[in-house]
Amino acid sequence: MSDHVYKIVELVGSSRTSIEDAIATAISKAHETIRNMRWFEVVETRGHIEDGKIAHYQVTLKVGFTLESE
Amino acid sequence: MSDHVYKIVELVGSSRTSIEDAIATAISKAHETIRNMRWFEVVETRGHIEDGKIAHYQVTLKVGFTLESE
Amino acid sequence: MSDHVYKIVELVGSSRTSIEDAIATAISKAHETIRNMRWFEVVETRGHIEDGKIAHYQVTLKVGFTLESE
Amino acid sequence: MSDHVYKIVELVGSSRTSIEDAIATAISKAHETIRNMRWFEVVETRGHIEDGKIAHYQVTLKVGFTLESE
Amino acid sequence: MSDHVYKIVELVGSSRTSIEDAIATAISKAHETIRNMRWFEVVETRGHIEDGKIAHYQVTLKVGFTLESE
Amino acid sequence: MSDHVYKIVELVGSSRTSIEDAIATAISKAHETIRNMRWFEVVETRGHIEDGKIAHYQVTLKVGFTLESE
Amino acid sequence: MSDHVYKIVELVGSSRTSIEDAIATAISKAHETIRNMRWFEVVETRGHIEDGKIAHYQVTLKVGFTLESE
Amino acid sequence: MSDHVYKIVELVGSSRTSIEDAIATAISKAHETIRNMRWFEVVETRGHIEDGKIAHYQVTLKVGFTLESE
Amino acid sequence: MSDHVYKIVELVGSSRTSIEDAIATAISKAHETIRNMRWFEVVETRGHIEDGKIAHYQVTLKVGFTLESE
Amino acid sequence: MSDHVYKIVELVGSSRTSIEDAIATAISKAHETIRNMRWFEVVETRGHIEDGKIAHYQVTLKVGFTLESE
Amino acid sequence: MSDHVYKIVELVGSSRTSIEDAIATAISKAHETIRNMRWFEVVETRGHIEDGKIAHYQVTLKVGFTLESE
Amino acid sequence: MSDHVYKIVELVGSSRTSIEDAIATAISKAHETIRNMRWFEVVETRGHIEDGKIAHYQVTLKVGFTLESE
Numbered sequence: 064m065s066d067h068v069y070k071i072v073e074l075v076g077s078s079r080t081s082i083e084d085a086i087a088t089a090i091s092k093a094h095e096t097i098r099n100m101r102w103f104e105v106v107e108t109r110g111h112i113e114d115g116k117i118a119h120y121q122v123t124l125k126v127g128f129t130l131e132s133e
Numbered sequence: 134m135s136d137h138v139y140k141i142v143e144l145v146g147s148s149r150t151s152i153e154d155a156i157a158t159a160i161s162k163a164h165e166t167i168r169n170m171r172w173f174e175v176v177e178t179r180g181h182i183e184d185g186k187i188a189h190y191q192v193t194l195k196v197g198f199t200l201e202s203e
Numbered sequence: 204m205s206d207h208v209y210k211i212v213e214l215v216g217s218s219r220t221s222i223e224d225a226i227a228t229a230i231s232k233a234h235e236t237i238r239n240m241r242w243f244e245v246v247e248t249r250g251h252i253e254d255g256k257i258a259h260y261q262v263t264l265k266v267g268f269t270l271e272s273e
Numbered sequence: 274m275s276d277h278v279y280k281i282v283e284l285v286g287s288s289r290t291s292i293e294d295a296i297a298t299a300i301s302k303a304h305e306t307i308r309n310m311r312w313f314e315v316v317e318t319r320g321h322i323e324d325g326k327i328a329h330y331q332v333t334l335k336v337g338f339t340l341e342s343e
Numbered sequence: 344m345s346d347h348v349y350k351i352v353e354l355v356g357s358s359r360t361s362i363e364d365a366i367a368t369a370i371s372k373a374h375e376t377i378r379n380m381r382w383f384e385v386v387e388t389r390g391h392i393e394d395g396k397i398a399h400y401q402v403t404l405k406v407g408f409t410l411e412s413e
Numbered sequence: 414m415s416d417h418v419y420k421i422v423e424l425v426g427s428s429r430t431s432i433e434d435a436i437a438t439a440i441s442k443a444h445e446t447i448r449n450m451r452w453f454e455v456v457e458t459r460g461h462i463e464d465g466k467i468a469h470y471q472v473t474l475k476v477g478f479t480l481e482s483e
Numbered sequence: 484m485s486d487h488v489y490k491i492v493e494l495v496g497s498s499r500t501s502i503e504d505a506i507a508t509a510i511s512k513a514h515e516t517i518r519n520m521r522w523f524e525v526v527e528t529r530g531h532i533e534d535g536k537i538a539h540y541q542v543t544l545k546v547g548f549t550l551e552s553e
Numbered sequence: 554m555s556d557h558v559y560k561i562v563e564l565v566g567s568s569r570t571s572i573e574d575a576i577a578t579a580i581s582k583a584h585e586t587i588r589n590m591r592w593f594e595v596v597e598t599r600g601h602i603e604d605g606k607i608a609h610y611q612v613t614l615k616v617g618f619t620l621e622s623e
Numbered sequence: 624m625s626d627h628v629y630k631i632v633e634l635v636g637s638s639r640t641s642i643e644d645a646i647a648t649a650i651s652k653a654h655e656t657i658r659n660m661r662w663f664e665v666v667e668t669r670g671h672i673e674d675g676k677i678a679h680y681q682v683t684l685k686v687g688f689t690l691e692s693e
Numbered sequence: 694m695s696d697h698v699y700k701i702v703e704l705v706g707s708s709r710t711s712i713e714d715a716i717a718t719a720i721s722k723a724h725e726t727i728r729n730m731r732w733f734e735v736v737e738t739r740g741h742i743e744d745g746k747i748a749h750y751q752v753t754l755k756v757g758f759t760l761e762s763e
Numbered sequence: 764m765s766d767h768v769y770k771i772v773e774l775v776g777s778s779r780t781s782i783e784d785a786i787a788t789a790i791s792k793a794h795e796t797i798r799n800m801r802w803f804e805v806v807e808t809r810g811h812i813e814d815g816k817i818a819h820y821q822v823t824l825k826v827g828f829t830l831e832s833e
Numbered sequence: 834m835s836d837h838v839y840k841i842v843e844l845v846g847s848s849r850t851s852i853e854d855a856i857a858t859a860i861s862k863a864h865e866t867i868r869n870m871r872w873f874e875v876v877e878t879r880g881h882i883e884d885g886k887i888a889h890y891q892v893t894l895k896v897g898f899t900l901e902s903e
Contacts, residue, residue: 069704071705074139081363090817091816094814145701152292161255164255172250179312180296181312185300186297187293208438208442211424211473213350223292230327231325232410234325240325244318244319265423270443278565283563285488302488355419357418387805391802431503440677450675452670452671454669455669460522462523466507467510493563494559495558513558537643540643572712573852592879600716600732602720602732616882628858628862629844630844633770633771712852738875742896745864747856747857750853773840775897
């Protein structure tokens with residue numbers, strides 16, 4: 064976190080297993096098009112319920128990445 | 134809302150007639166370049182005043198869309 | 204709002220036409236089982252998008268009603 | 274919004290018909306004594322219920338106006 | 344999330360093992376009396392400490408369910 | 414606060430004398446139908462004014478109670 | 484709270500004895516110049532400390548009053 | 554901050570040079586009509602952009618002043 | 624509040640009698656080890672319930688004190 | 694701010710000298726790829742510390758720009 | 764949570780494996796110098812990203828402990 | 834920000850000249866007793882007014898530092 068300029072994008076990742084996996088899923092997908100991602104912050108943790116069980120987690124993230132090439 | 138990854142963008146739409154129309158204007162414009170928009174959330178409702186009347190509404194939205202092709 | 208005790212419930216109403224209609228739909232449904240509803244407060248305004256158009260609004264409300272019979 | 278100084282006042286407008294009309298009612302009333310109102314921001318949307326129907330909307334606004342004469 | 348009316352209840356679930364398990368415990372208990380639960384949102388994550396270790400997690404949730412029979 | 418499941422309800426109590434009495438009034442009324450209330454949290458403190466004096470306080474509470482019998 | 488227009492002002496009242504008295508002090512002072520005050524909402528409760536004791540409470544309020552004459 | 558009653562007003566000051574100067578501009582303008590201003594709190598820092606440069610800052614303040622003469 | 628540097632600590636005080644007494648209890652206890660406490664701010668007001676009555680209040684405070692000797 | 698549609702992006706700018714310079718750095722960098730930027734809002738002001746001195750400021754901004762060509 | 768006085772400290776714990784482990788790491792470290800820790804509350808969940816993967820989680824906690832000896 | 838444990842303290846710094854200087858004053862004073870401070874975050878920007886001019890700024894900060902020796 065030196066003196067670069069960062070851009071922040073907001074993503075929602077899903078997972079049937081855990082909150083951590085939902086975060087990883089969002090970051091992994093974003094990694095296909097965004098280079099130089101540096102940090103994330105969890106904004107919201109939600110999920111869907113089916114038959115009294117958690118069907119999947121949905122975690123909203125802010126992800127920061129450098130605008131400069133390196 | 135199954136297990137896709139979503140991206141969220143923030144937009145401001147305007148309308149001289151109603152809050153609903155300001156939302157529709159923002160979504161319609163974004164639809165020109167963003168496919169697969171799924172939901173929106175109103176973040177802020179503002180507007181401009183001229184001669185003691187509402188000149189136009191300005192509604193800030195978060196809009197979520199799937200990153201995957203379908 | 205004299206010295207009664209109130210209970211507050213949280214509801215989500217939907218409508219294809221307007222924010223006001225989504226509020227009315229939630230209150231009308233709740234009226235089937237809750238008597239003496241007195242006021243509401245909009246907590247969140249969201250909606251779903253299909254083909255670049257608003258498919259329906261979803262408005263989350265808090266609704267207060269008196270616990271006493273009258 | 275050039276380099277004037279603005280003052281912000283907080284108002285509550287009511288309407289039996291719509292959220293937009295409640296906003297317009299507050300601004301119209303304030304226009305009797307405040308000149309140069311420029312913008313508003315919706316702070317809270319509430320309302321009263323009678324017999325399972327919306328009796329009226331009450332919308333709390335912040336309204337900004339220039340302190341300078343023009 | 345079509346045009347049903349939903350009610351939202353607030354629950355606190357506990358677990359000695361994980362945040363996910365505390366969520367599941369609350370939903371499982373509520374499932375005994377509430378049918379048609381659809382989604383949850385994490386409101387607060389707390390816990391108790393004994394001897395410098397996490398004794399249990401306490402997760403506060405909002406849970407939405409349809410008011411209509413299906 | 415061991416590993417039970419709790420439900421949280423939101424109440425508004427009134428009193429002509431004090432904030433503490435408004436809280437007690439809400440809890441006392443809820444005690445008629447809810448068993449096992451454990452804690453409360455003040456969400457909002459409001460009141461009504463008549464002739465430049467406080468007519469009554471209105472305190473909004475969240476109240477937690479165990480879902481299990483004991 | 485029928486269909487009048489209200490204005491909201493923000494005040495800070497002080498008292499050496501209690502939070503309720505600090506609210507009453509602010510409302511009583513405002514009553515000298517503002518007619519038709521209807522309700523208040525506590526925004527912030529602070530205070531000053533001298534020698535490990537509460538010297539006085541300072542309570543910030545929003546107070547609503549009707550703009551119409553009655 | 555002894556036991557006076559204070560009123561709080563909300564202002565927006567602008568400056569082409571700095572955040573501090575935008576605050577000073579709002580306070581200086583308010584000083585023409587409000588006596589006994591005691592403190593301010595920054596509520597929001599915004600600004601306008603022209604050609605990729607900051608055109609001016611707009612800082613929203615709350616300003617507290619004593620209602621009593623001194 | 625001249626140009627000293629202050630440190631802020633967060634405390635929770637309890638009382639069986641009132642919110643004010645819970646604040647005083649926290650400040651009195653902190654006074655044993657912290658000198659030069661100047662102000663407090665109420666962050667949260669909670670409490671415990673036994674048999675449908677308030678067992679005790681728990682008030683969370685931020686307390687500011689000067690770091691300099693005087 | 695007439696009836697265009699705006700998009701809002703979130704950026705973090707850094708500077709060793711001032712908060713204003715950190716804002717300018719973010720806007721200047723974004724100007725390389727985003728045309729028609731109109732306003733910004735400061736979301737968060739942070740910074741890094743080295744040897745008891747401010748090493749650099751990091752200011753998070755929301756920046757709005759028109760989606761239409763002009 | 765009887766009638767003790769509590770102090771609350773804010774900590775940030777890290778972990779390469781999970782959110783729960785980051786919480787445990789912070790509490791375990793604080794346990795070296797703070798006795799009688801009773802509860803925690805998660806304030807913020809962040810993390811660092813390397814090569815499109817979560818490098819580590821950083822969880823900010825508030826931790827409450829009794830000021831009295833026992 | 835590798836995998837250390839951090840503690841966060843809250844400070845208020847003052848300055849007659851600028852917001853930046855008020856931040857630096859708080860950090861410089863804290864540096865006398867706290868080693869290894871790493872980052873700060875501005876929580877609140879306030880100030881005092883005398884004769885329609887800013888007398889001094891008061892900036893509330895959160896400051897994070899490593900608990901480990903290095």
